[in-house]
Amino acid sequence: MKRFLLLLPLLASCAQPSSRFPSLLPRAIETRDDSEPMPASPPIVADPVLDARLTTALAALAKTRADFETQAARAEKLVKAAQGKPAGSEAWLDAQSALADLDVLRVQSSSTLTDLERDAIDRAAEGHPSYPALEAARAQATTQHDDEGVIIETLNGQLAPA
Numbered sequence: 001m002k003r004f005l006l007l008l009p010l011l012a013s014c015a016q017p018s019s020r021f022p023s024l025l026p027r028a029i030e031t032r033d034d035s036e037p038m039p040a041s042p043p044i045v046a047d048p049v050l051d052a053r054l055t056t057a058l059a060a061l062a063k064t065r066a067d068f069e070t071q072a073a074r075a076e077k078l079v080k081a082a083q084g085k086p087a088g089s090e091a092w093l094d095a096q097s098a099l100a101d102l103d104v105l106r107v108q109s110s111s112t113l114t115d116l117e118r119d120a121i122d123r124a125a126e127g128h129p130s131y132p133a134l135e136a137a138r139a140q141a142t143t144q145h146d147d148e149g150v151i152i153e154t155l156n157g158q159l160a161p162a
Contacts, residue, residue, distance in 0.1 A: 042129055050119060054137050060112050061141055068105045072151055075102055079155045087160045095159055099152060106148040113141040 075098035082091040116138045123131060 044129065044131065047131065050123075050131060050134065053115075053119065054133055057112050057116055057141070058137055061109065061137075061144055064105055064108045064112070065144055068102065068109075068148055068151075071098065071101050071105060072155075074098055075155055079158050082159055085160065087162045092159060095155075099156055102148070102152050102155075106145065106152065109141065109145045109148055113138070113145050116141050 075095065078091070078095040078098045082089070082095040085091045116134065120130070120134055120138060123129075123134070
C-alpha cells in the first residue's frame with residue numbers, strides 16, 4: 001500500500017495536462033481561407049436581336065411539333081396496317097414513306113436546335129454570360145428532337161426489317 005501511495009503523485013501528474021506539448025487544435029493560420037473570392041455575375045443584358053431569333057426559332061419548333069404530331073398519327077395507322085406484312089409489301093412501303101416524312105420533320109427540329117446551339121457558342125466566344133431565354137429554348141429544342149427520335153424508332157421497330 002505504501003508503494004501505491006508513493007506512486008499516486010506520479011499518476012496524478014500524468015493525468016493533468018502538460019503545457020510542454022503544443023495543442024492539437026487548429027491554429028489561426030490553419031483556419032484562414034486563402035481562396036479567391038467568386039466574382040459577381042455580370043447582369044444579364046437584354047439582347048433584342050437574339051430575342052427576335054429566339055421568337056422565330058420557338059415558332060418554328062411549335063410548327064414542326066404540330067406537323068410532326070399530325071404525321072405521327074398518320075404513320076402510326078400505317079405502321080399498324082403493315083404489322084405482320086413482309087418487307088416490300090404495299091402496306092410496308094406506305095409505312096416506310098410515312099416514317100420518311102417524320103424524318104424530314106425531325107431534320108427541321110435538328111436544324112433549329114443547331115441554330116440555337118450556334119447562338120450559344122457565339123455568345124460564349126464573345127465572352128457574354130449565358131442567356132436564360134436561349135438556354136430554355138435550347139432545352140426545349142433538345143427535348144423535342146429527342147422525343148421525335150424515340151417516336152420514329154418505336155414505329156420503325158414495329159415493322160418487318162428490310
